[in-house]
Amino acid sequence: MKYFIIINLHAGGDNAKKVWPAIQRQLAASHADYQTLYTAYPNHAIELSEQILDELDTTSPADAVLIAAGGDGTLHETLLGCQRYYQAHPHDHQVPTAFLPVGSGNDFARGLKIPLKWENALADILSGATSKIINVGHYVDLDHHLEGFFTNNLGIGFDATVVHLANKSSLKTHQFFGKFSYMAAILNVIIHFQGFHAEIQPANVPEVTFDNVFLLTTTDIPYFGGGINIVPTASVFDDHLDLVVVEKPSLWQLILFISMIFLKRHLRLKFIHHYHEKELFIKTNGNRLGQIDGEELGARSYNLKLNTIKYPFWVR
Known part of the structure; x- marks a missing residue:
């Protein structure tokens, strides 16, 4: 070999x-x-x-x-x-x-x-x-006729803003204090983040509109943000994607959300919406920060079609 x-x-x-x-x-x-x-x-x-x-x-x-x-x-x-x-x-x-x-x-x-x-x-x-065949996330930008791939997740809103602020922090590249750049960014975003409008359309299902979105993440694995178990059932061996939409929570809802994540029961909360689909359409308005596998996509509006493609991976 x-x-x-x-x-x-x-x-x-x-x-x-x-x-x-x-x-x-x-x-x-x-x-x-x-x-x-x-x-x-x-x-x-x-x-x-x-x-x-x-x-x-x-x-x-x-x-x-x-x-x-x-x-x-x-x-x-x-x-x-x-x-x-x-x-x-x-x-x-x-x-x-x-x-x-x-x-x-x-x-x-x-x-x-x-x-x-x-x-x-x-x-x-x-x-x-x-090797084993896994499913890799795939998206098409319908406005600009571009496409891309993600192994982990594609996020708009909270997680992308955290990534943006953490990358600007002087602590980001420090071996021991790098994680604190994310903690500081998370606190900043929780205090100042403004919700945004998003339209979600799973394949063959009527469109759903949200007017005050806090977090919108499409994932192919259970984790994001360095070990947060956002969708415990997500798997690269499944040809579906998991979309989590969190409407902007109040302080007590945020505390409840964080607490329920540790119990893996947060997807049951009323202000959190979970979709498990082979194909998804996502549209936002206004300039919103996005991230893909922890890399910044910049601030813009999004009009995306998402699905998966298969690829051989060397995993035991």
């Missing part, structure tokens, strides 16, 4: 750089045949994964696995590059992707029960014998 490792050494507040020598030692001890490519700037993993697949198409090795080593953002870019390549080469054999979690959030790893300790995750990758 030949492993192609795309690593973001700055993931997890430079945690990936810290553990990389130990990863190399474990690879050597396992006599792994591998090649390493290092990301140097945002979206570089997209280019690197396309480059790898293009070279593989030329050399045609019998077995190959592409490993995204970093956080959820690194995995997102790697899979995006793979999807773009296979859209242009629809008849090529799809090379499976694996995830080595050395970032900070690692929600995808939690969702697939990939060990959060990189030593165990790497051992599972190296001992794997075959």
Whole structure:
């Protein structure tokens, strides 16, 4: 087996750089045949994964696995590059992707029960014998005729605003204090966030309108925000997406929401709406911040069609 490792050494507040020598030692001890490519700037993993697949198409090795080593953002870019390549080469054999979690959030790893300790995750990758088909989130921007993919979730509103404020914080890249940037951002958003208008249409179901949305998240896994179990039943092995709409809560409702999350019963609350669909349409008005797998989409209105596509993943 030949492993192609795309690593973001700055993931997890430079945690990936810290553990990389130990990863190399474990690879050597396992006599792994591998090649390493290092990301140097945002979206570089997209280019690197396309480059790898293009070279593989030329050399045609019998077995190959592409490993995204970093956080959820690194995995997102790697899979995006793979999807773009296979859209242009629809008849090529799809090379499976694996995830080595050395970032900070690692929600995808939690969702697939990939060990959060990189030593165990790497051992599972190296001992794997075959890939499994997972469902990757897919969206089409109906206004601009663009499309994209997500492994974790696509959010508009609260979570995206938290991501935006946290990314602006000077604490964001600190290995030990990085998590506090999110805590500070969450408090800021809770105090100042203004609800927004959204129209939701599950496939073959009448449109539903919400006038005071606080959080709107479409997810393919149970977790978001670094381990918050937003949809306990979500699974990448299911070809459905889960959409959670939270109408702006009062203070006591917010406290109830947080409390019920720990009990995994928050989806029963009246101001929270949950949809489990193969296809969804979402439309918002006004400039609202969005995020996809923890990466900012900017402030704009959204008119999206969402579904899933299948992709081979190297998971034990």
